[in-house]
Amino acid sequence: MVLNNIEELLEKYENGETSLKEEQQLKHYFASDQVAPHLEMYKPMFGYFTVSKQEQFNNDLPLETSRKFNYKWLSVAAVAVLMIGFYFGGNFNDTDLGTYDDPELALAEVTRSLEMISQSFNKGVSTVAYLDEVEKGTATLGYLNELDNATELIFKN
Structure with a gap:
């Protein structure tokens, strides 16, 4: 009777219809040594869930909170843009609009x-x-x- 119940719970689990209590029953069953031979393939999966729940991340992550912006290069770029503008600027006050007298x-x-x-x-x-x-x-x-x-x-x- 217990084996039939476990098989029904597995079918419900695969369909995503189990409750947390039923999933706990499955984990408890597969953690025991009395697992039916045809259900042995599920044992590593439920064992993984138990082990992964206990894992914790213990390493420190280095976080840079301040990042310095180098304003020196910004000023160099601004001077370069101004120099190019002065060089190619020329005279914008041309009065010749392409008009014709004839x-x-x-x-x-x-x-x-x-x-x-x-x-x-x-x-x-x-x-x-x-x-x-x-x-x-x-x-x-x-x-x-x-x-x-x-x-x-x-x-x-």
Whole structure:
């Protein structure tokens, strides 16, 4: 009768349905010397649980609470950034805005720029033309969803 009870408890343990009291019974049974031969494979597992419960960590962990920041290198980096800025800075007060005195020349330049923009835009539009096909496919899937709803109504009754 005790062996049947242990086997039932093991089955409940494997399904995760045991209480703490039942698990204690299993640990006590597998700690004894009278374990059935076909249940010997569970003995190391329950023995491990008993031993691992008594283990303690005794080593000290070195924790660094203060970490010094080296401000010397921060100042060197700031000086380097300023020097690069002064070297490449140049004069930002240029008054030449690219204006044209001749209106015909200005019109020709604007026309050329707008034509270049138009060509680039048309090239970009042609690469996403496949999205119309995706939209058609999505609409077809919507019809399939309606068909699925109708068949569910038919077969549900």
